[in-house]
Amino acid sequence: MDLLSKIKALIHATHIEEVEMIQQLWSGYGSIKRYSVEGCEMKSVVVKHVQLSSQKNHPRGWNTNLSHLRKVKSYEVETYWYQHYSHLCDDNMTIPKCLAFDEFNGDVLIIMEDLDQIGFPERLHQVGWTEINACLKWLAYFHAKFLNHQTEGLWEIGTYWHLDTRPDELEALEDLPLKNTAEKIDQTLNQAKYKTIVHGDAKLANFCFSADGKNVSAIDFQYIGGGVGMKDLIYFIGSCMSEEECEKYEADFLDIYFSNLKEGITLYHPELDPSEVIKEWKGLFKVAWTDFHRFLKGWSPGHWKINSYSEKLSQSVIQQLQ
Structure with missing residues (x-):
């Protein structure tokens, strides 16, 4: 056949x-x-x-x-x-x-x-706040839905860049303070109390939009697995924002995401206190960002995403964990 x-x-x-x-x-x-x-x-x-x-x-x-x-x-x-x-x-x-x-x-x-x-014909390379809102809402509700869910058959740890799957890139990493803290960064993320199922590759290219940009569907679930929601959040933001925008709008991105996460947890897990999850994950935003930064610097040291904002977050996390 x-x-x-x-x-x-x-x-x-x-x-x-x-x-x-x-x-x-x-x-x-x-x-x-x-x-x-x-x-x-x-x-x-x-x-x-x-x-x-x-x-x-x-x-x-x-x-x-x-x-x-x-x-x-x-x-x-x-x-x-x-x-x-x-x-x-x-x-x-x-x-x-x-x-x-x-x-x-x-x-x-x-x-x-x-x-x-079915109403998602747009693939976008640049987005405004309407589309960003749609994607952050999608991620927040997805993470709320699968909070504390088992991950049998998926990656035990979601995302394609986490430390266990990237020994070659860690070996190639020339930033020694970051290299020496890599294991601690990984442990901090993996030992979080509240975990969910993360998409694992939540870049802009993996979202398809309605004509008005208000609704979105996600595709490509190859790296789906366990983790904290911050992993998807930082990856999405980095995939569509410049260095200046990442820094300027950091608080806005977090506010949009966490307000939707709170609604999602209230909807799907009324027995849980959303503020507990939010408090833990908010503290892991910089750690998750630094984890991806560690991968990038080992994988492709000249990559455009390696910038002063990422370096600044990375320095603060290294100090915090040391």
């Missing part, structure tokens, strides 16, 4: 046609494509075709066996997320519904709702 026939059979369509390549997967591990379909309730579907057997060169040269195994596990985790957890998401944290998944010639197929068809 060829690929098109396989997809057609999985969603019970009578006709299928490839419309466009949405993107190649990172490091050549497959593709995400849109297909038009007939004979079923959808007009189109999006298919993530993960070619696990295809190991290609990593764009930054981190092409190690560890890197390959991390990639393979990330797709296993994403499939498990769609199978066992995604149905728990509601309208406060929209995600594309998974319509079907299967193995095909040793590869993985994840067939999803086409977000363009």
Whole structure:
């Protein structure tokens, strides 16, 4: 059976046609494509075709066996997320519904709702406060929903940059005070009392927007797992704000996120006191930022995200933890 026939059979369509390549997967591990379909309730579907057997060169040269195994596990985790957890998401944290998944010639197929068809056609490279509000609300309600939730089948520690999965980058890190504090930073985040399920790769590129920017859906759950909500928050802010904006609007970002988190915890966990969670996580904002900064400086020392704001936060965390 060829690929098109396989997809057609999985969603019970009578006709299928490839419309466009949405993107190649990172490091050549497959593709995400849109297909038009007939004979079923959808007009189109999006298919993530993960070619696990295809190991290609990593764009930054981190092409190690560890890197390959991390990639393979990330797709296993994403499939498990769609199978066992995604149905728990509601309208406060929209995600594309998974319509079907299967193995095909040793590869993985994840067939999803086409977000363009259900009101999320916009992909943005720059955002204003309307879109930032939508994303921070999505993250806050997602974190509230999965507060204290088990993470079986997901990454025990979510995000792709945490210390356990990045020994090569730590070895390459030349900032010795940061290198020497890396383990303590990692422990501080992992030993938090309140943990949730974090998206793990919550950059702007992984959000799809409604035409007016007020509503958003998240995609790409390869690095989903346990952690404090601050990990997603700092990564999102850093993905779409300049150094000056990060510093200037830090308090605003935190206010928007935590006011939504409070509402979310009240809604999903009325037995919990939101102020306890907020107090702990607020104290971990700089720690989470420094943790990502540690990864970046080891992975790509010339990266544009390495700036004086990150350095300043990093210095204060190193002093605090020493």
